Amino acid sequence: MHPFLITGLLLLASLVPSGAGAAAVESVMVQDPYIDLHSGPGRGYPVTQVVERGGSVALLRQRTDWIKVRTDRDREGWVHRSQLERTLTPGGAEVQLAGPGPESRVQHRWEVGVGAGDFDGADTVAVTASYALTESLFVRADVSQLLGSYSTGWLGTAGIGHIFMPQWRVSPFVSIGGGVVYVDPNATLVQTSNRTNTVAYAGAGLRGYLSDRFLLQAEYRQFVIFMDTNDNEVINEWTVGFTHFF
Amino acid sequence: MDRRLHAFLLNAAVVAGAIGAPSAVLAQDTVGAAADAPQVVEPRVARRDVSTPAIDTENFEAGLFIGTVSIEDFGSSFLYGGRIAYHFTEDVFAEASIGSAKAGTTSYEDLSGSAQLLTNSERQYTYYDLALGWNALPGEVFLGGKRAMPSAVYATLGVGSTRFGGDDHFTLTPGAGFRLLVTDWLAAHLDARDQMFDSDLLGKTKLTHNLQFSISLTAFF
Numbered sequence: 001m002h003p004f005l006i007t008g009l010l011l012l013a014s015l016v017p018s019g020a021g022a023a024a025v026e027s028v029m030v031q032d033p034y035i036d037l038h039s040g041p042g043r044g045y046p047v048t049q050v051v052e053r054g055g056s057v058a059l060l061r062q063r064t065d066w067i068k069v070r071t072d073r074d075r076e077g078w079v080h081r082s083q084l085e086r087t088l089t090p091g092g093a094e095v096q097l098a099g100p101g102p103e104s105r106v107q108h109r110w111e112v113g114v115g116a117g118d119f120d121g122a123d124t125v126a127v128t129a130s131y132a133l134t135e136s137l138f139v140r141a142d143v144s145q146l147l148g149s150y151s152t153g154w155l156g157t158a159g160i161g162h163i164f165m166p167q168w169r170v171s172p173f174v175s176i177g178g179g180v181v182y183v184d185p186n187a188t189l190v191q192t193s194n195r196t197n198t199v200a201y202a203g204a205g206l207r208g209y210l211s212d213r214f215l216l217q218a219e220y221r222q223f224v225i226f227m228d229t230n231d232n233e234v235i236n237e238w239t240v241g242f243t244h245f246f
Numbered sequence: 247m248d249r250r251l252h253a254f255l256l257n258a259a260v261v262a263g264a265i266g267a268p269s270a271v272l273a274q275d276t277v278g279a280a281a282d283a284p285q286v287v288e289p290r291v292a293r294r295d296v297s298t299p300a301i302d303t304e305n306f307e308a309g310l311f312i313g314t315v316s317i318e319d320f321g322s323s324f325l326y327g328g329r330i331a332y333h334f335t336e337d338v339f340a341e342a343s344i345g346s347a348k349a350g351t352t353s354y355e356d357l358s359g360s361a362q363l364l365t366n367s368e369r370q371y372t373y374y375d376l377a378l379g380w381n382a383l384p385g386e387v388f389l390g391g392k393r394a395m396p397s398a399v400y401a402t403l404g405v406g407s408t409r410f411g412g413d414d415h416f417t418l419t420p421g422a423g424f425r426l427l428v429t430d431w432l433a434a435h436l437d438a439r440d441q442m443f444d445s446d447l448l449g450k451t452k453l454t455h456n457l458q459f460s461i462s463l464t465a466f467f
Binding site: 026028039040041042043044045059060061062063064065066067068089093094095096097114116122123124125127145147149152186211213214242244 | 298413
């Protein structure tokens with residue numbers, strides 16, 4: 001396995017394009033009184049250069065909210081997005097850099113999240129994705145791994161939901177849907193066969209924005225498992241997770 | 247545009263209401279007159295030219311790691327795996343990782359000579375982990391007097407599943423690491439993690455701590 005790994009690392013290193021000079025570079029004109037060039041992509045890195053209004057800088061790369069620029073004098077540094085928001089292209093057009101504003105909380109489409117919780121006594125690891133049809137209506141898909149003491153399994157569901165107050169910092173939401181659950185009893189403990197059943201659920205939860213990019217979500221869902229026998233099983237699920245939106 | 251039209255119609259209606267109340271015919275004339283009148287305020291709205299520069303946004307980070315994991319009661323083993331991270335802000339990132347190792351033998355198995363607690367395939371230790379990380383201590387590392395490289399000490403907390411001894415176990419993984427940006431796109435990591443899960447392999451159920459140390463090389467893209 002060692003030679004394979006080393007080859008892999010070398011391959012990885014060779015595949016990634018290196019250097020800033022390789023990319024086509026765009027220049028912008030500074031409109032702020034001045035911009036600060038930090039030595040690294042973070043607020044704590046010292047300011048090593050300043051470019052005044054009217055000066056031009058080349059945009060090299062962006063990492064989170066920081067953009068690496070090169071000045072006319074060939075000095076490089078990282079500038080915060082907020083200071084480049086008012087720059088202009090040489091042609092006079094406004095520059096729009098990638099990144100969310102406060103309006104993205106209500107206007108985003110996609111959400112992807114990860115959570116953990118409890119499904120009838122079994123621990124769960126959940127991955128969820130949702131797509132907003134309107135500001136308050138969304139469709140979602142969830143996959144959870146169920147990890148119990150006596151059995152393990154998978155739960156996959158799809159559903160539709162409603163956010164009551166999308167513009168509030170914390171908002172309640174509800175959703176309904178259906179899916180399948182696969183349960184595999186632990187071989188050492190119980191001698192029963194694996195089983196797959198269809199399920200339906202109704203749930204309610206709370207979601208709260210932590211920033212312009214992600215939110216914390218807590219949810220309760222009640223599942224009805226449709227059994228082959230006449231009596232259906234009712235199961236409660238609790239989940240807490242982080243969700244990123246873009 | 248809609249708003250201006252709307253405001254204009256509203257104005258016209260108010261004017262019509264104030265002047266032309268006596269008769270409907272008069273009101274109609276007034277509206278017609280208002281529409282014909284020259285515009286008093288010329289809107290001075292310049293067209294906004296917006297350009298989105300083709301700038302390389304590098305928020306993903308992926309790479310491979312090697313290290314050692316001390317599987318409780320089963321000795322230490324070579325560990326390898328892969329990781330992919332997404333950086334939300336300069337402070338917070340999410341990371342998914344998978345890893346694999348082959349567990350050794352317990353002291354009991356070694357001393358008894360022939361007893362085997364697990365089959366060969368059950369000794370395979372594989373896991374996945376979905377973690378949230380926080381760059382707690384960002385900084386710079388100096389190499390000599392000319393070179394400074396951005397670095398960060400970060401803390402992570404992950405949930406996931408570990409397959410070991412024929413079963414999947416819910417796993418909570420707190421950890422800490424150090425990231426050094428060798429170049430703008432290449433980073434080296436040192437990581438320490440504790441994979442905690444309940445195991446009943448040796449009779450009674452207990453919480454096991456499986457400490458792992460790894461080094462990794464990752465690329466931003």
